[in-house]
Amino acid sequence: MTKLKTEALRKSFGELEVLKGLDLEVKEGEVVVIIGPSGSGKSTFLRCMNLLEEVSDGRVIVDDFDLTDPKQDINKIRQNVGMVFQQFNLFPHLSVMDNITMAPKQLKDLSGEDARTLAMRLLDSVGMSDKADAYPSSLSGGQKQRVAIARALAMEPDIMLFDEPTSALDPEMVGEVLAVMKKLAEDGMTMVVVTHEMGFAREMADRVIFMDEGNIVEEGRPEQLFGNPQNERTRDFLDKIL
Amino acid sequence: MNTNMKRVTVFGLLLLTAMLFTSTMSPLKGHAEEDTYLIATDVTFAPFEFQNEDGDYVGIDIELLAAIAEDQGFEYELAPMNFSAGLQALEANQVDGMIAAMGITPEREESFDFSNPYFESGPVMAVRDDDEDISSYEDLDGKTLAVKVGTTGAEFAAELAEEYDIEISQFEDSATMYEDVLAGHSDGAIEDYPVMAYAIQQGLDLRFPEEPELGDEYGFAVNLGQNQELLEMFNAGLANVLEDGTYEEIVERYLGDSSEVAPRAGFFGLLQANFGPLMTGLGRTLVLTLVSFAIALVAGTVIGLFSATPSKVLNVIADIYVTILRGIPLIVLAFFMYFTVPQLFGIQITAFTAGIITLSLNTTAYIAEQVRGGLAAVDKGQLEAARSLGLPYGVSMQKVVLPQAVKIMIPSLINQFVITLKDTSILSVIGIVELTQTGRIIIARSYQSGAMWIIVGLMYLVIITLLTKLSNMIERRLIAND
Secondary structure, three states: OEEEEEEEEEEEEOOEEEEEEEEEEEEOOOEEEEEOOOOOOHHHHHHHOOOOOOOOEEEEEEOOEEOOOOOOOHHHHHOOEEEEOOOOOOOOOOOHHHHHHHHHHHHOOOOHHHHHHHHHHHHHHOOOHHHOOOOHHHOOHHHHHHHHHHHHHOOOOOEEEEEOOOOOOOHHHHHHHHHHHHHHHHOOOEEEEEOOOHHHHHHHOOEEEEEEOOEEEEEEOHHHHHHOOOOHHHHHHHHHHO | OOHHHHHHHHHHHHHHHHHHHHHHHOOOOOOOOOOEEEEEEOOOEOOOEEEOOOOOEEOHHHHHHHHHHHHHOOEEEEEEOOHHHHHHHHHOOOOOEEOOOOEOOHHHHOOEEEOOOOEEEOEEEEEEOOOOOOOOHHHHOOOEEEEEOOOHHHHHHHHHHHHOOOEEEEEOOHHHHHHHHHOOOOOEEEEEHHHHHHHHHOOOOEEOOOOOOOOEEEOOEEEOOOOHHHHHHHHHHHHHHHHOOHHHHHHHHHHOOOOOOOOOOOHHHHHHHOHHHHHHHHHHHHHHHHHHHHHHHHHHHHHHHHHHOOOHHHHHHHHHHHHHHHHOOHHHHHHHHHHHHHHHHOOOOOHHHHHHHHHHHHHHHHHHHHHHHHHHHOOHHHHHHHHHOOOOHHHHHHHHHHHHHHHHHHHHHHHHHHHHHHHHHHHHHHOOOOHHHHHHHHHHHHOOHHHHHHHHHHHHHHHHHHHHHHHHHHHHHHHHOO
8 A cells, every 4th residue: 555655756946956847656564765876855855745945836645644734734744754864863951762752742642651651662662661751962872873763653654764964973873773763664654765874775675765966867676776786876875885 | 940931931920020010110101191280300400300319200390390380270291302312202192391591592493482581591611620721712722622412502502613623422311411521521611600610519520611691591392383272371471480589499499598508428428318219210111021031032033033034034134133133222213112103103202112013123133043953953854853743833833842942042132131231221211210220310310420420330230130140040940951
């Protein structure tokens, strides 16, 4: 069953067209990894999937709801699409606990008690339960990103979008975040991941998408795309980074 | 208790205190009852009107009005304000009548109806006692004359200036004018004879090189065609008090040889003698500041949020507001609120209310800009993260962006608070007796401007230092929570 679909998606910043008509379909439980050189439009593409970036043309459909329809209640759909950012974007004025419970309390009318229980369960699953009362400024990058994942999961979304989740981390912290993502994938979460971690793509992706200059150049199973790339630009890119 | 709760509590407490103060301290109540007349008078014009050390208004005008009111059986309330402000208030129907040693002139009769004259006077020139240069009007060539705005003395000085090469300095009250001469800025001052004579009698080191001019008569004024019954009662009462000797008693008390000479106190004596009125003035300064700042904090946040929204319409509204209110000097805005607005809309508004509105509108513009800057300084990833969770724009701003912006804004808000506090002194022009105006009133009866301005300056300094320390403590508390 299709969870998320883009149809002829275009995005321009002024004169500059950064997404040139992208079609993508993500099935339930599928893990799609988007790779490509910087400036290829992969982050913009991801940000269009929950309309953080306004779409210039084309459609974004999540669970049969058209996000680009102006009458659509975008907040309702976003509750179902979690997002994790490169810079974590934890709320610095709130404790780890409040970072996680704020949205469910606001949007799901969860009692303080229930929200706390939910948050503790999520913190436990990302290995951060001992930091519930800490403030973000006292956490390491890896810890921040794990809390950010727990925060996104607190709305119990069906789809998770990851925008270069390990790019701002010191190398020794990349592993702990990838491990959390791996567990999510194994639990059947539908995921779209923009990353430079080829190891993760190779191991966890059901499908890898290579983007360049606003186009999807090539896509396929990881062993196929990494082992036997068909397009010259894909080969160039992989030669440079592997 | 979380940060937000604390902030709301502190804010609420401030607002509550402010409200308690205002309810007890409003100086001008307008028409308390139907038949209570509001009568404007000058703040500092001894011996006709001035505050004594108990803070009560006394003087020839004040006692004459009281005697006439008693004789005719009408109720009134005094509204002391600077002379020129009083004229505007009368024209704007903000007050019903005005008694302020006002000369009856043809120009004024075009705007006001006058009672029968109750006092004869004329302008006189005074120079420093030790100034040997000036012995007649001819010696004024190349000199500077101090006058009070809108007075017959000012008109007389203008006539002199046509004849001689004289520079004229304009002042809002008599005491400042005398000080200007004593300090050597002006060479002479022109003022009504009885007023100046009284000041010299009270110990001012001035002398008269020329005899007083003749031909000025004081009258009680109402706005043209308005309050005719009040004017008739004044005339009838005046006739009665002239007849029964009350009038003579009153004038004798202030201008006769037996009138009391106030002792000149030293710095601490001055402070001690006027401690009550000074504290009342300071209290009013604080109420003006706190109430206006509280209103501006709320309104400024709203306008600041307007300029941060994606809505172009709201952006433009915020921009227009800030441009206009930041572009108008506070003193002009105060006059506009107190004199123009009532005329435009036919409403009555007390000086205190006009002052609060003026200061709130002005401060709102500055706080709005600080809010805008504070919001812009919050990383845009914060709003994106909140929106990606499904939180609506309003909730995201309220729960995520604004609390962080407030923390960034605190130092500039403290700064703005200090500025607003000092700006209250400008509101004295519409007759609000806050700290600065209290100082002026005390100088008007004590003629000790040197010591008084040091006292007033120190009071501002102490209160601002204390409030700044308090704000910094609150700031540290808030930041300690991160």
